[in-house]
Amino acid sequence: MTETSIWNSIDDEDIYTLPADSRLGVLSSTKSVVEQGERVWINTDQVVALSEQWIVEDNQRTELQASPAAWDEHYHFFDGTERTVNWLLLLDALNFCFWAEANQPRWTIEYEGETLNGYWAEAAALTRAVKEGIPLWDAEYLSTISSETLAQIFRGSQPIPLLEQRVNNAREVGHVLLERFDGQFSHAIEQAQHSAVTLALLIAENFPSFHDTALYRKQEVRFFKRAQICVADLHSAFKGQQWGTFNDIDQLTAFADYKLPQVLRHYHVIEYDPTLAELIDNQELLKAGSEEEIEIRSATIWACELLRRAMSKRGKFMTVAQIDQRLWLLGQNSAEMRPYHRTRTIYY
Numbered sequence: 001m002t003e004t005s006i007w008n009s010i011d012d013e014d015i016y017t018l019p020a021d022s023r024l025g026v027l028s029s030t031k032s033v034v035e036q037g038e039r040v041w042i043n044t045d046q047v048v049a050l051s052e053q054w055i056v057e058d059n060q061r062t063e064l065q066a067s068p069a070a071w072d073e074h075y076h077f078f079d080g081t082e083r084t085v086n087w088l089l090l091l092d093a094l095n096f097c098f099w100a101e102a103n104q105p106r107w108t109i110e111y112e113g114e115t116l117n118g119y120w121a122e123a124a125a126l127t128r129a130v131k132e133g134i135p136l137w138d139a140e141y142l143s144t145i146s147s148e149t150l151a152q153i154f155r156g157s158q159p160i161p162l163l164e165q166r167v168n169n170a171r172e173v174g175h176v177l178l179e180r181f182d183g184q185f186s187h188a189i190e191q192a193q194h195s196a197v198t199l200a201l202l203i204a205e206n207f208p209s210f211h212d213t214a215l216y217r218k219q220e221v222r223f224f225k226r227a228q229i230c231v232a233d234l235h236s237a238f239k240g241q242q243w244g245t246f247n248d249i250d251q252l253t254a255f256a257d258y259k260l261p262q263v264l265r266h267y268h269v270i271e272y273d274p275t276l277a278e279l280i281d282n283q284e285l286l287k288a289g290s291e292e293e294i295e296i297r298s299a300t301i302w303a304c305e306l307l308r309r310a311m312s313k314r315g316k317f318m319t320v321a322q323i324d325q326r327l328w329l330l331g332q333n334s335a336e337m338r339p340y341h342r343t344r345t346i347y348y
């Protein structure tokens, strides 16, 4: 099958076709960025190549090697009650920006005999805190949490980056839960009536720290990364049951963080112009809201959507959330990959 026919038809000019339900507005708003983008582009031949590589890998994978454990309760507090639901919202309110300045060591924590960094350190630190009796699932408690307490929760090799922003986000979770959802995130989930899109929008609209959008050439561009990953994490944690039951989870887009672009670039699925490539390889900061940053995040969203389509054309049906997790896990062993872009932000 030639690569052009993968995109429906030989003369199909617009490969960035939109799905029927675009309430989320992420694919629709990032489409124009990908089409206009000058510094970042998607290599559709490499999208096809990666999909073929994954098909080969999956055919070789024996059923014994089950897909990676989606939700690991060793690192994630889980008691199956509303407390877990509130804890998950906090986890994703603080799920951003774990990297250190160039040539500085990363923030790490010691947890049950392991040295962890990044996302795993965040999840484990919040789990450790609950085990130490800190009621991180309590909205009242979160609404007035102090910097000292959060610093103690994230105690490790050095201070966690952006501590004050994390304190603000934690307090915001507490305040909004108390003011609008009677202290329980489960009430917000119930309002969404099992729609992942409705819940992601509800989170982005009610919790300002989750309202992850940008302006690109005067147009609003939506990413909603932490709002969407919160829905995906509920789905994983509750194994698609109870507060993790969603009938449109396939409508979620990729979660535009800093690791996915690194992995996609490693596989040449997205490419950067030489100036941008040099800036990133030198680990220089990329300004939040810059055209370059928005183009990187938009290309990430669409590269994952095109990858999903390429896989389904070959009979391998994956949601974008599954594609996202597969790419993110590849990025956990990124020693030989070129650096990820560095934008100081609370959004990812």
Ligand SMILES: Nc1nc2c(c(CN[C@H]3C=C[C@H](O)[C@@H]3O)cn2[C@@H]2O[C@H](COP(=O)(O)O)[C@@H](O)[C@H]2O)c(=O)[nH]1
Residues within 6 Å of the ligand: 069, 070, 071, 072, 095, 096, 097, 098, 099, 117, 118, 119, 120, 229, 236, 254, 255, 256, 257, 258, 259, 260, 324, 325, 328, 331, 332, 348
């Ligand atoms: N696109 C996408 N970004 C994700 C995740 C996760 C963790 N979720 C998985 C883990 C267990 C659950 O089963 C989920 O599958 C964290 N991040 C982002 O990465 C960055 C942290 O990276 P590092 O510095 O290397 O720890 C940071 O922006 C963080 O927000 C994901 O899944 N997808």
